[in-house]
Amino acid sequence: MSHGVRLILDEVSHAWKTLRVLDGITLTAEPGEVMVVIGPSGCGKSTLLNIMGGLLAPTSGSVRTEGAIADDCLNPLTYVFQDFSLVPWRNVRDNVGLVLRHKLTRDAVAERVREVLALTGLSDFGDAWPKELSGGMRQRVGIARALAVRPACLLMDEPLSALDAQTRDLLLDEFVTLIGRAATTTVYITHNLPEAVRLGQQIVVLSRRPGRVREIFRVNRPLTGRSADDPDLKNLEHTLWRIIRDDAAVAERERIDAPA
Numbered sequence: 001m002s003h004g005v006r007l008i009l010d011e012v013s014h015a016w017k018t019l020r021v022l023d024g025i026t027l028t029a030e031p032g033e034v035m036v037v038i039g040p041s042g043c044g045k046s047t048l049l050n051i052m053g054g055l056l057a058p059t060s061g062s063v064r065t066e067g068a069i070a071d072d073c074l075n076p077l078t079y080v081f082q083d084f085s086l087v088p089w090r091n092v093r094d095n096v097g098l099v100l101r102h103k104l105t106r107d108a109v110a111e112r113v114r115e116v117l118a119l120t121g122l123s124d125f126g127d128a129w130p131k132e133l134s135g136g137m138r139q140r141v142g143i144a145r146a147l148a149v150r151p152a153c154l155l156m157d158e159p160l161s162a163l164d165a166q167t168r169d170l171l172l173d174e175f176v177t178l179i180g181r182a183a184t185t186t187v188y189i190t191h192n193l194p195e196a197v198r199l200g201q202q203i204v205v206l207s208r209r210p211g212r213v214r215e216i217f218r219v220n221r222p223l224t225g226r227s228a229d230d231p232d233l234k235n236l237e238h239t240l241w242r243i244i245r246d247d248a249a250v251a252e253r254e255r256i257d258a259p260a
Contacts, residue, residue: 004031004185005152007052013210014047021047024061029153029202034186034223036196038240039131039206039214040065040248044186045189046157047213052187053077053155069152076101078151079117080142081246082158086130093126096145110150112160120178136167137180143178149224153185161193169228172198180223193240197233198226205240215243229259 007029014022021044029035037045050056052063054077069076082239086095097113104112117123118142130138138245139159146154160175172195179186179199190196196203200219207214219226226233 004033004183005065005069006031006063006091007035007153007185007187008063008247009048009052010062012048012051012058012063014059015043016203020210022051022058023212025211025213026204027204027213027216029185029187031185032183033201034188034199035202035204036188036190036200037204037206038148038190038193038196038244040208040212040244041191042209043155043206043247044209044211045206046193049155049157049187051215052153065153067152067158070150072150073152074100074149074229076152078146078154079145080154080156080159081159082162085139086138088130090126090130091126092122092130092133092141092144094132096148097139099145100148110160116144116148117215118180118197121174125168134167136161136171138172139163139171143175147178147182147184151184152185154179154182154185158190158192160192161190168192175199176223176226193237194228196240198228199223199235200225203236203240205243208250214247 009025009027012022012025025048039045048106050052051058052257074177075092090098098110099177100109100112117126120143120146122140125137160171163171172212197219203217203219204213206217207210
């Protein structure tokens with residue numbers, strides 16, 4: 001059963017002074033769906049996520065949610081960044097519970113922290129300090145902290161990009177399980193195409209700047225049934241790369257040919 005809301009973007013555009021970053025973005029993330037947004041560097045992916053989360057107002061267009069917010073949701077739109085942003089002088093348990101303390105009783109905080117530590121495989125690390133954890137473990141704590149507020153929509157900005165390749169692959173497998181269990185509407189920004197095809201139920205390809213919706217692909221199979229070696233997903237990955245590569249090449253030629 002889905003616990004997420006429908007997130008709707010209608011003709012969203014944004015500019016920084018005279019630089020047009022996004023142009024006419026219209027998208028819908030369905031309840032419980034994982035929407036992955038990819039595109040060439042500088043196409044406005046992170047700007048778009050900030051607009052979705054209300055951190056940035058679009059120059060034009062609108063963002064809205066549809067659907068009831070669950071009573072136990074403490075923060076409807078919740079971020080996970082590539083920077084783990086853990087408080088170094090608090091242990092894992094306290095980092096996860098920090099955002100809950102002003103909203104729940106002490107017993108309720110303890111119960112919810114126990115729940116998400118178990119969900120994320122961190123039950124044995126509650127007393128550990130951030131400096132004692134690997135990068136993958138610290139990011140897992142960041143995921144636990146986000147899930148603790150039971151968000152209606154999870155906004156993830158390249159959460160694995162700061163990790164080495166081996167750790168990223170291992171944590172990606174865990175993400176598939178965690179996101180599937182949470183059944184929360186998720187928007188996932190990445191430049192990594194294997195991540196996109198493993199996680200995306202709707203994969204949105206943005207064009208070079210100003211970012212426009214170039215193509216949308218749908219992967220109609222459960223997250224937990226996907227394999228890194230699946231030939232269909234490999235073919236999709238190659239298709240995505242051709243689209244992004246061509247746009248990146250055009251953008252590079254425009255930069256080189258620009259007047260000095």
